Amino acid sequence: MELLTAPFEPARRAPPTAIWRPLVGVSLAMLAAVGMGRVLAGPGGLAGEIGLAVQGTALHGGFIAQGLVLALDGHGAWRPAVLRVTGTLLAGFLLSRLSPWGGLALLAVPVVLRRECRGFPVLARIGALGPTRRRHVVIGLAAGVFLGAHLLVTSSRTFGYSVSVPSLAGYATALAYDVGANALSAEWLFRGALFSHWWRRGGFWGAAGTATALSLTRYLLDPALPPTAEARAGALFYLAALSLVGALLRAWSGSLVPGYLAAIAFFAAYRTLVVG
Amino acid sequence: MVMEGRGLDSPLRHLYVAPALWAALRGGASAGGFVGLMAGLFLAPLLLPAIERAGAGAQAVDGVVALGAPGLLGVIAGHLRDQAHAGARRLESLLEIQRRLTSSVPLPQRLDEVARLIRECLGAHGVALVVQSPEGPALVAGDPHAVVLSPRSAAAWSLAVGEKMYSRDLEGDTRLEAPRASSPMPVRALVLPLTTGEGPAGVLAVEWLGELPQSTAAAAEEMALHLALSIENARLTLRQRHFAAELEERVEAATRRLRAVDHAKSEFISVVSHELRTPITALEGFSELLLSRAVPPERARRFLDHIHAESRRLGRIVTELLDLSRLEAGVAPVLEREPLDLGAHVERQVELFAGVHAAHRFHWAPERPLPAIRADADAIDRVLQNLLSNAVKYSPRGGVVRVEARVVEGGGVEIAVTDEGIGIPAEALPRVFDKYVRIPSPETTTVRGLGLGLSLVRSLVEAHGGRIEVTSEVGKGSCFRLVLPP
Numbered sequence: 208m209e210l211l212t213a214p215f216e217p218a219r220r221a222p223p224t225a226i227w228r229p230l231v232g233v234s235l236a237m238l239a240a241v242g243m244g245r246v247l248a249g250p251g252g253l254a255g256e257i258g259l260a261v262q263g264t265a266l267h268g269g270f271i272a273q274g275l276v277l278a279l280d281g282h283g284a285w286r287p288a289v290l291r292v293t294g295t296l297l298a299g300f301l302l303s304r305l306s307p308w309g310g311l312a313l314l315a316v317p318v319v320l321r322r323e324c325r326g327f328p329v330l331a332r333i334g335a336l337g338p339t340r341r342r343h344v345v346i347g348l349a350a351g352v353f354l355g356a357h358l359l360v361t362s363s364r365t366f367g368y369s370v371s372v373p374s375l376a377g378y379a380t381a382l383a384y385d386v387g388a389n390a391l392s393a394e395w396l397f398r399g400a401l402f403s404h405w406w407r408r409g410g411f412w413g414a415a416g417t418a419t420a421l422s423l424t425r426y427l428l429d430p431a432l433p434p435t436a437e438a439r440a441g442a443l444f445y446l447a448a449l450s451l452v453g454a455l456l457r458a459w460s461g462s463l464v465p466g467y468l469a470a471i472a473f474f475a476a477y478r479t480l481v482v483g
Numbered sequence: 484m485v486m487e488g489r490g491l492d493s494p495l496r497h498l499y500v501a502p503a504l505w506a507a508l509r510g511g512a513s514a515g516g517f518v519g520l521m522a523g524l525f526l527a528p529l530l531l532p533a534i535e536r537a538g539a540g541a542q543a544v545d546g547v548v549a550l551g552a553p554g555l556l557g558v559i560a561g562h563l564r565d566q567a568h569a570g571a572r573r574l575e576s577l578l579e580i581q582r583r584l585t586s587s588v589p590l591p592q593r594l595d596e597v598a599r600l601i602r603e604c605l606g607a608h609g610v611a612l613v614v615q616s617p618e619g620p621a622l623v624a625g626d627p628h629a630v631v632l633s634p635r636s637a638a639a640w641s642l643a644v645g646e647k648m649y650s651r652d653l654e655g656d657t658r659l660e661a662p663r664a665s666s667p668m669p670v671r672a673l674v675l676p677l678t679t680g681e682g683p684a685g686v687l688a689v690e691w692l693g694e695l696p697q698s699t700a701a702a703a704e705e706m707a708l709h710l711a712l713s714i715e716n717a718r719l720t721l722r723q724r725h726f727a728a729e730l731e732e733r734v735e736a737a738t739r740r741l742r743a744v745d746h747a748k749s750e751f752i753s754v755v756s757h758e759l760r761t762p763i764t765a766l767e768g769f770s771e772l773l774l775s776r777a778v779p780p781e782r783a784r785r786f787l788d789h790i791h792a793e794s795r796r797l798g799r800i801v802t803e804l805l806d807l808s809r810l811e812a813g814v815a816p817v818l819e820r821e822p823l824d825l826g827a828h829v830e831r832q833v834e835l836f837a838g839v840h841a842a843h844r845f846h847w848a849p850e851r852p853l854p855a856i857r858a859d860a861d862a863i864d865r866v867l868q869n870l871l872s873n874a875v876k877y878s879p880r881g882g883v884v885r886v887e888a889r890v891v892e893g894g895g896v897e898i899a900v901t902d903e904g905i906g907i908p909a910e911a912l913p914r915v916f917d918k919y920v921r922i923p924s925p926e927t928t929t930v931r932g933l934g935l936g937l938s939l940v941r942s943l944v945e946a947h948g949g950r951i952e953v954t955s956e957v958g959k960g961s962c963f964r965l966v967l968p969p
Contacts, residue, residue, distance in 0.1 A: 208609050208611050208625060208628065208630045208688065208690065209636075209637075209653055209659060209661045209672075210611065210636060210637045210638050210648075210653070210672055210674055210688040210690065211611050211613070211623070211625075211630045211631065211632050211633060211636050211637075211638045211639075211688060212630070212631065212633050212636055213633075213636060213637070213659045213660055213661035214633070214635040214636065214659070214660040215635060215636050215637035215639075215640050215648075215658055215659055215660075216658055216660070217640060217648070217658055219657055219658050220657065221657040222657070328665055329665050330665075331665035331666070331667055332654070332665050332666065332667060333667070334667045336665075353524075357524055357527070357528070360528045361527050361528045361531055364528045364531070364532050365528070365531040365532045365535050366535070403667075406669055407651065407652040407654075407655055407669040408651055408652070409651070410694070411693075411694045458668070458693060458694070461666075461667035461668055462667065
């Protein structure tokens with residue numbers, strides 16, 4: 208027990224943090240890349256496709272990079288790892304733009320990220336490493352399935368939205384996007400790095416609330432969200448619920464995997480909903 | 484479903500509160516909140532279309548309230564139930580802790596049990612208990628693992644300054660020099676001093692994995708307070724037991740001493756009677772002879788010599804008895820101190836004894852001419868006579884009695900009287916200067932005396948401001964060494 212064994216100095220202060228410089232650098236690079244992607248996407252055609260791929264890569268790669276910087280407190284060789292993950296993301300996004308089934312390449316991103324994590328044992332602190340028990344996985348999946356099913360039932364009953372999968376390739380690509388980019392980067396940054404960071408410095412509900420608020424902001428700013436009021440209200444409710452469930456699962460299991468699976472299950476249901 | 488087709492108008496929609504309340508009462512806030520949330524979520528697909536149809540208005544508000552009510556009630560009812568349960572469990576644990584602390588099993592074992600109880604009650608990951616011991620190093624108990632206390636640790640700091648220490652996350656706490664671990668959950672830690680009226684009596688250190696509710700932290704503080712009181716009570720009980728045992732031992736020793744004194748007094752009376760009887764018998768006998776018949780002058784003179792000798796002996800006994808009465812009254816002997824040539828005095832006494840006790844050999848060996856000291860001549864004579872007399876009495880015929888003298892630091896004089904007698908057993912040495920004490924030995928049964936001589940010697944030496952001590956070895960002899968101030 209460290210309270211009885213570790214040397215203690217009540218007046219010792221924390222060394223100045225080294226986190227801000229890399230964090231600001233990563234954020235600026237992310238914004239610049241998103242901007243560049245928008246510029247490229249403007250005229251359409253092949254350049255437009257490349258631009259959209261660059262935007263997606265910049266956004267999700269930026270989230271993953273920010274999470275890594277936060278988790279490592281700005282120390283360590285995080286740049287090569289970020290470059291490898293971002294490269295995989297870019298390849299996935301480009302393939303998804305160029306081929307109907309190419310988006311499945313995004314499924315490689317979690318594998319690459321998991322492999323990169325092994326170089327940083329301290330990432331266990333955000334729940335990115337370590338074993339995940341079967342019951343945690345089952346509960347995570349069940350929570351996601353329940354929320355997704357609830358979304359489908361409620362929105363179809365309330366607003367008359369239909370549930371269908373018009374194109375298998377499109378559905379698979381969207382699902383691969385959730386697995387390799389959308390759910391992955393959101394879990395990594397909001398429930399992994401940010402929630403863990405604040406939870407260690409305060410209470411659970413404060414950390415979960417703040418991480419959820421930031422997560423909702425990210426989705427509400429997403430141009431892919433349907434612009435109708437009821438869709439935004441629904442998104443607000445379900446994404447907040449999903450985020451809080453993710454935080455609860457992260458705190459309960461000590462791992463990001465159950466929350467990640469819950470998000471995938473939820474988005475798998477959401478992708479079948481035809482809004483409008 | 485009972486509400487199908489009735490929507491917002493159905494009064495049965497509030498039935499969804501029932502499972503939430505049931506779960507709250509059974510499983511607490513988390514169960515109540517979860518079941519309430521599920522109830523709300525199950526209700527939503529039924530109510531939301533009705534709200535959509537009704538549009539914004541009172542009915543919509545009523546519907547939203549109906550959706551939120553199960554969860555809210557589940558959480559509130561569960562929270563109240565949790566508080567009640569936690570209070571009851573805490574009270575139960577406190578009673579159990581007090582019971583354990585006052586039990587008769589050894590303290591380290593008791594502390595281990597108490598640490599386990601605290602960990603269970605507080606739902607902690609680890610608990611350590613440090614209790615300062617007045618007799619030795621602090622006692623440390625831990626659960627689930629045994630622990631040792633480092634003098635530079637947070638617990639030692641809290642014990643020294645009597646302040647509490649809280650860490651939101653032990654792994655990221657820069658005040659601790661610990662290798663940074665990689666636990667996926669924060670390790671909350673609390674070190675609480677167990678403060679009693681006499682200052683910190685110990686420390687309670689607790690670690691939690693994950694969340695630490697305010698109520699649990701408050702419970703830990705309350706527990707520390709009770710622990711401090713219990714430890715103080717246990718210590719007082721222990722001290723009382725020690726005191727009672729010590730008192731019993733002292734009373735027993737005093738009783739033994741009193742018995743010994745009583746026995747010595749009885750013996751003393753017997754000896755005195757005998758000592759008085761012998762000269763009186765002689766006086767009676769010789770005086771009757773002189774009175775009843777005509778005795779030739781030579782025999783008459785011899786009888787008169789005997790009468791004289793016995794009357795002198797009687798006089799000595801009476802003097803000793805008078806000394807005894809003074810000793811009993813605790814009155815210090817009255818001295819007439821004047822400059823005294825100690826060397827000449829010692830030499831005269833040695834010569835007198837050598838003349839009377841021809842069977843013994845006396846050696847008088849002053850280191851160099853002794854300085855004059857201020858002393859009472861009669862008292863010094865009695866001291867020397869007693870010591871020489873003892874040396875002669877307890878030495879075999881032909882034994883050597885050695886008298887030495889030397890000047891000691893400060894200008895005083897040390898006189899040592901050494902014999903080659905039977906010696907004094909080591910266990911009897913501390914009592915040798917006590918009143919009435921005669922060391923029982925088969926070899927000294929024929930030796931006459933009241934057992935007052937050495938007691939008188941000590942009082943006379945101490946009245947001069949000096950001191951006396953004895954060393955002895957059974958079978959080899961004794962040495963009485965007295966120091967007189969200048």
